[in-house]
Amino acid sequence: MRRVSKDQKTRIALTLNGRKLAAEAEPRMLLSDFLRHGLGLTGTHVGCEHGVCGCCTVLIDGVAQRSCLTLAVQAEGREVRTVESLAGADGKLNALQQAFRNNHALQCGFCTPGILMSFTDFLARNPHPSEAEIREVLSGHLCRCTGYAGIVAAIKEASSPKQVGIMYLTSTQSDRREPFSA
């Protein structure tokens, strides 16, 4: 049984984008803040902080979740992936990111990290989604500048048959996600 008292800063170790890391946090520290302030990865954006806007979405053991509705201590021992893991070490965009660029699926880019992480999970479960399925998943995100048409087009491009092999390469071995069923 793990116990942390309210004012106690405890060491939280997790795997972040394939690297084992640790930092200190109080129990009330949200994972979103822990990633940004504790571990210094600011790609995960913080919008509404109550689970509505979706821009803080990250993968925990392969499953897309709101990092603002997860305590840092809950991610202890887990494998967390953020938007920083998507591009190659040389900065080359992955297929999903490139499709966003190709289709003008972002303007200010604030909501983009969360959307990319949601669809990294979703497309691994359901590699050829219908437009209705894409829109259903996208309904868990708010974009306030480009609108959603470009985003839908980008995800359709990324999930076209020739791209699927590339998408699979980004999924991890420790995934706990369920197969998708509509």
Add this chain to the structure above:
Amino acid sequence: MKPRPFDYVRPDTVEEAIALLAEYGDDARILAGGQSLVPMLNLRLIETRVLIDISRVAELDVIGDRGNLIEVGAAVTQNKLMAWPQLKQKLPLVAAALPFVGHFQTRNKGTVCGSVAHADPSSELPLVLAVLGGEVVLRSQQRGTRVLAAEAFQQDMLTTARAADELITAVRFPVIEGKGVAFNEVARRHGDFAIVAIAAVADARGAAQLGVGGLSGRPVVRAIDGDAAAAVAAWAEELEGYEDLHASAALRRDLVKNLAPDVIAEAIEKCAA
């Protein structure tokens, strides 16, 4: 927007969890998926002295097929139940309602029991549990296991019969055979809380159990036979409804009057098919 400080405890077993509840009672909150609780903590609508995180209790992360009922443990997420291979066959009404519950991203973490525990009056899963005549399984150190009918469990808006030292360990959905089911709701946007939600179970003759969420403090169920439109209209007036930011009581009644007969008709049609 950060929660007020709280002690965090993560038990590994149900025994440990109920021992903690016996110790802290009202001073503790149970954290399962956190998709309703953590927003309320972040917004400081609530505060708690102790947060008991049951999300890693393996014995609660189980979907049990008991033949005439399906028992869903307190750590089972909504998407896990949605992906359960027998769901459409065994619990078609749950299968019809789950896509309306939040979003893909929140269903990944939000639990079935958590939704029942939170007891929002327009929430889909408590409504489905009530219409099917399901049960809630509670455990405490002092009284052992207690099983309550859904109707007895949810008392009013965000209010349940759970005692302060009790843990909801599971909910039980009865398997209904030889009947048709249907579900629909009206919400401002897909994934939002419903303004009204309707669920129906009907036989081939046309007799239906109709459940309505969003017209009173908890889901309500009534047997409807014969002229559905007239029966629904009379019931909606009787229930009155309530007003909030999203809809007046009159709009809620109108939505139920328009939506419910169609949902009943769909359930009857599915029974025939």
